[in-house]
Amino acid sequence: MPEAAGGTADQAAVTASLRQIAEPCAAVLRAEPLPSPPETVRRLLDLVDGFSRRPDHSLVRVAVHGLSAVASSPALRAETSPAYRALRDLLREAAVTWRRTGALPPRADADAVASTLLSPILGCVTQQALDPRAGERARAATVRAVRALYAPGGAAAPPLVPRPVRRTAPPG
Numbered sequence: 001m002p003e004a005a006g007g008t009a010d011q012a013a014v015t016a017s018l019r020q021i022a023e024p025c026a027a028v029l030r031a032e033p034l035p036s037p038p039e040t041v042r043r044l045l046d047l048v049d050g051f052s053r054r055p056d057h058s059l060v061r062v063a064v065h066g067l068s069a070v071a072s073s074p075a076l077r078a079e080t081s082p083a084y085r086a087l088r089d090l091l092r093e094a095a096v097t098w099r100r101t102g103a104l105p106p107r108a109d110a111d112a113v114a115s116t117l118l119s120p121i122l123g124c125v126t127q128q129a130l131d132p133r134a135g136e137r138a139r140a141a142t143v144r145a146v147r148a149l150y151a152p153g154g155a156a157a158p159p160l161v162p163r164p165v166r167r168t169a170p171p172g
Contacts, residue, residue, distance in 0.1 A: 011076050014066030018083045021051060029090040034097050037104070037117065038147035044121055045139045052128045052135065064129035088114050103150070117146070 028043045035043065052061070070077045095113035098104040104113065120142045128135025 011069070011073070011079065013062055014069055014076060015079060017062040017066065018080055021047075022083050022086065025087055026090055029087075029094050034094055034101075037094075037098055037113075037150040038143060040094060041117060041121065041146045042143045045124055045142060048121070048125055048128055049136075049139060052132065061129045064126055067126075088118055091117050116149075120145070 024047050025044060028040060028047065034040065066076075066080065070080055091114035092110045095104060095108065095110035095117075098113070099106060099108045099110065124135060124138045124142055127138040
């Protein structure tokens with residue numbers, strides 16, 4: 001990719017796309033009152049769907065391309081990590097609000113909730129980029145799963161309370 005001012009054209013495209021994606025996501029996560037976890041995930045996934053259906057280009061495809069670029073570029077990773085952390089932090093803040101309002105159990109680990117919700121959202125982004133039909137199915141399945149996980153008295157429960165992490169020594 002040819003160099004652009006301040007980095008590669010990839011860097012410029014990924015950074016611009018992240019900015020276009022971050023603001024609407026932040027608005028969903030800062031809504032007053034904050035919707036339930038399933039409704040929040042549905043709204044975020046609606047944004048993903050809209051990003052993939054733009055008339056000029058798919059921000060979802062740019063984002064997935066960006067994941068590859070980020071994995072191979074420490075400079076791009078340093079530039080984009082704050083946006084990822086900001087989204088994760090907003091999800092964590094949302095989890096604290098849900099815990100306070102009773103949408104989550106009082107001992108729910110806000111970091112675990114943020115990770116639990118961010119993973120399927122990123123998975124839907126990837127599936128939407130690879131195959132829009134598969135992305136639509138993944139989106140619907142994710143909303144149903146989150147609704148089941150967070151339903152009051154539901155049988156399934158996400159990992160809300162921290163558990164000890166077993167660390168193994170690296171090979172070698």
